[in-house]
Amino acid sequence: GEDVEQSLFLSVREGDSSVINCTYTDSSSTYLYWYKQEPGAGLQLLTYIFSNMDMKQDQRLTVLLNKKDKHLSLRIADTQTGDSAIYFCAESILKAAGNKLTFGGGTRVLVKP
Amino acid sequence: EAGVAQSPRYKIIEKRQSVAFWCNPISGHATLYWYQQILGQGPKLLIQFQNNGVVDDSQLPKDRFSAERLKGVDSTLKIQPAKLEDSAVYLCASSLEVTYEQYFGPGTRLTVT
Numbered sequence: 001g002e003d004v005e006q007s008l009f010l011s012v013r014e015g016d017s018s019v020i021n022c023t024y025t026d027s028s029s030t031y032l033y034w035y036k037q038e039p040g041a042g043l044q045l046l047t048y049i050f051s052n053m054d055m056k057q058d059q060r061l062t063v064l065l066n067k068k069d070k071h072l073s074l075r076i077a078d079t080q081t082g083d084s085a086i087y088f089c090a091e092s093i094l095k096a097a098g099n100k101l102t103f104g105g106g107t108r109v110l111v112k113p
Numbered sequence: 114e115a116g117v118a119q120s121p122r123y124k125i126i127e128k129r130q131s132v133a134f135w136c137n138p139i140s141g142h143a144t145l146y147w148y149q150q151i152l153g154q155g156p157k158l159l160i161q162f163q164n165n166g167v168v169d170d171s172q173l174p175k176d177r178f179s180a181e182r183l184k185g186v187d188s189t190l191k192i193q194p195a196k197l198e199d200s201a202v203y204l205c206a207s208s209l210e211v212t213y214e215q216y217f218g219p220g221t222r223l224t225v226t
Binding site for chain 1 (some may be wrong): 117144146152153155156157158161169204206208212215216217218219220
């Protein structure tokens with residue numbers, strides 16, 4: 001079955017790097033995503049990685065995927081106060097019926113000045 | 114490019130009442146999703162449309178929830194009658210095709226008293 005787990009909370013100082021971790025259970029996952037949610041707002045897609053990749057870098061964001069351990073991480077370099085938000089990891093499996101996203105419970109990131 | 118629009122943004126109703134939410138996806142996006150996000154949890158897919166056909170409604174509580182997308186553009190999600198546990202944010206998302214990134218609207222926060 002599909003299950004995505006994340007730690008609840010992360011506190012980091014402004015300018016440091018943040019690392020948010022996620023584990024998933026379904027080895028047939030096709031895509032893995034990171035979304036950001038600010039208070040009162042919808043989800044903003046940050047980045048995604050295909051399951052046949054190990055790493056993806058996009059400006060301050062680096063995604064690492066360990067398929068063997070079913071572990072996904074998001075590293076934010078030079079963390080800013082504007083990065084304070086809830087970050088959701090999600091997996092999807094492409095089936096004939098569509099591309100259903102299964103989300104983790106979210107990690108609340110607090111950036112301290 | 115305009116994003117996914119949703120209305121209303123907030124709704125407070127009493128249990129056993131009915132409520133409807135509206136979603137207008139990004140222009141040209143064939144796939145539309147409704148998610149339920151209970152406080153402190155990640156979003157959970159309720160229903161997915163491809164144009165005006167239902168692709169996946171396996172997690173939609175069909176005894177009280179209904180959704181339609183008559184002309185393959187806008188969509189309405191209805192709850193009748195509402196229960197206390199339906200209090201949540203209802204998020205609409207759309208994507209170009211099934212395999213593409215999902216873009217989320219700001220959500221409708223429903224409080225059932």
